[in-house]
Amino acid sequence: MIEKRLTKEIAEQFLKDEDSMDLREFAVIDDDAAESLSRHEGEELALDGLTTFSDAAAEALGMHTGVDLSLNGLTSLSDKAAESLGMHEGERLSLDGLTSLSDVAFESLSKCEGSLSLNGLVLQIVRSVLDEPIVEQDDEGWGLRLFAGDPEEVIVTITAGAVEVAIFDLRWDGPHTPVVHPKLLGVLYWGHFSPSQFEEMLTALVQTACQFRQAEFTKCRYCDRVLGPEHMHGDVCHGCAERHEGVVH
Numbered sequence: 118m119i120e121k122r123l124t125k126e127i128a129e130q131f132l133k134d135e136d137s138m139d140l141r142e143f144a145v146i147d148d149d150a151a152e153s154l155s156r157h158e159g160e161e162l163a164l165d166g167l168t169t170f171s172d173a174a175a176e177a178l179g180m181h182t183g184v185d186l187s188l189n190g191l192t193s194l195s196d197k198a199a200e201s202l203g204m205h206e207g208e209r210l211s212l213d214g215l216t217s218l219s220d221v222a223f224e225s226l227s228k229c230e231g232s233l234s235l236n237g238l239v240l241q242i243v244r245s246v247l248d249e250p251i252v253e254q255d256d257e258g259w260g261l262r263l264f265a266g267d268p269e270e271v272i273v274t275i276t277a278g279a280v281e282v283a284i285f286d287l288r289w290d291g292p293h294t295p296v297v298h299p300k301l302l303g304v305l306y307w308g309h310f311s312p313s314q315f316e317e318m319l320t321a322l323v324q325t326a327c328q329f330r331q332a333e334f335t336k337c338r339y340c341d342r343v344l345g346p347e348h349m350h351g352d353v354c355h356g357c358a359e360r361h362e363g364v365v366h
């Protein structure tokens with residue numbers, strides 16, 4: 118497949134009539150096209166199709182004067198490009214596709230005037246800190262929730278700007294209606310810390326949550342399964358209590 122190239126000609130056409138095209142379809146941008154687009158003053162400059170760009174293009178886009186600059190297709194960013202994008206004065210800079218970022222690059226980006234969105238990077242760090250198995254649940258009310266461990270030990274919820282770490286807990290709203298009740302342990306506002314600091318603090322919180330939860334686990338006297346207190350009657354699991362002791366739930 119030939120990658121679509123955003124040329125200066127196309128950029129100038131876009132500046133004349135924003136509705137005439139969708140810039141997200143372009144995977145590559147010419148430096149002089151980026152320079153033209155830096156003069157864009159509209160609501161949103163969405164260049165999410167770009168998977169890579171030169172430091173010169175980054176320098177031009179850092180001068181962008183519009184409201185939102187969205188570059189969610191980039192998976193990595195050089196320190197030099199980060200320095201340029203950190204000059205962005207709009208309300209929002211989105212780089213949700215990044216999966217790694219040096220502390221130096223983060224420091225530069227965090228100088229941008231508006232809000233900085235790095236959802237991909239945050240998710241990547243959260244995943245790397247948690248132990249398998251991990252179950253991910255996209256919940257509109259909370260954000261993205263990750264349950265880790267079997268039995269579940271910790272719940273990490275990613276919301277806009279923050280990451281919440283909770284100890285897994287479950288209560289019964291009826292004999293067959295389990296309801297998850299996360300016991301909140303801590304909230305990290307990741308934007309205040311470099312990626313490595315964030316990872317370090319998140320690791321400490323997650324380990325604390327896991328230790329707390331593991332201390333509650335009991336082994337069933339009949340089937341040897343290790344379960345949380347929500348599935349046990351003393352040292353007998355609910356299933357075995359029904360099978361061997363005639364308990365009805």
Ligand SMILES: [Zn+2]
Pocket residue numbers: 337338339340341342353354355356357358
């Ligand atoms: Zn059992």
